[in-house]
Amino acid sequence: MKTKITEMFGIEHPIIQGGMHYVGFAELAAAVSNAGGLGIITGLTQGTPEKLANEIARCQDMTDKPIGVNITFLPTLNAPDYPGLFQTIIDAGVTVVETAGNNPAEYLPMLKDAGIKVIHKCTSVRHSLKAQSIGCDAVSVDGFECGGHPGEDDIPNFILLPRAADELEIPFVASGGMADARSLVAAMAMGAEGMNMGTRFIATQEAPVHENVKHAIVAASELDTRLVMRPLRNTERVMTNAAVERLLEKEAKLGKDLKFEDIIEEVAGVYPKIMQTGDMDAGAWSCGMVAGLINDIPTVAELINRIMTEADSIIKQRLQSMA
């Protein structure tokens, strides 16, 4: 399938694997890129430029297709070495960067000079327009359904995507709630040039996470996510578990007085315990409502091929027969 996004990134299928903390390692990114999508390494999981350089090199050993690196701007006091991380990406010859969190304007000139395409993840039309105005090449429009940080506007993709299509000139992909061929065709119908998936890619053979995580996603329904940290205006959609229910009780009790320190036990240092040790009650970890549509653990190639084959038949048979 040819879209503005496949053309821009030099990929075969309009499917992107979004950056995911402690999931987006070389193995997953390479599997997605080898299957014709765009695999993305999560920069901040590596943390330092040296470790990121090593992870990119490992990925490049596993694929000669285009790969991307996600750099997330976090609201943190001890900021990572962002200039060093971006320089590492440039030196490694990576062709796509996915940015998220704050505005990436400061780093766009160095990325542009290196010929790198930048896709910025946004949860609103106004942020998407800002990304366009500062020179981002594309936007990943992340609806309220998404796993991770949906922002504070709570606009689901059935509204957000057509609104983005009405306003944007640069291409965008649909992100949040995307699982299968139906998601892809619907996203395209609403004006997207492809889709970005997070949660769906965790439940694949190649995702380098503990089996408990994959089984938790398969077992979960669309009712099993919760929004946490809303009082801190840092809302995150996570899979519910004992720690999350405890966290929500604290939020209800403390109300406006809630501080990050009150919930540190439920949110800090959780990812290695969940993703690597499989301790599923260790704390809050991002997961999308789309878990309700995930019922198997295929290889990445099986997943992507299935999506593309079924998309073809939805378009040529189901929709065509209605025309």
Ligand SMILES: Cc1cc2nc3c(=O)[nH]c(=O)nc-3n(C[C@H](O)[C@H](O)[C@H](O)COP(=O)(O)O)c2cc1C
């Ligand atoms: C476990 C997990 C970790 C994530 N970590 C990050 C991250 O570090 N940076 C980022 O920009 N997005 C992160 N995301 C968001 C994804 O890149 C993607 O935008 C989101 O999962 C899309 O929604 P979906 O899960 O419904 O597909 C994460 C998502 C999940 C599920």
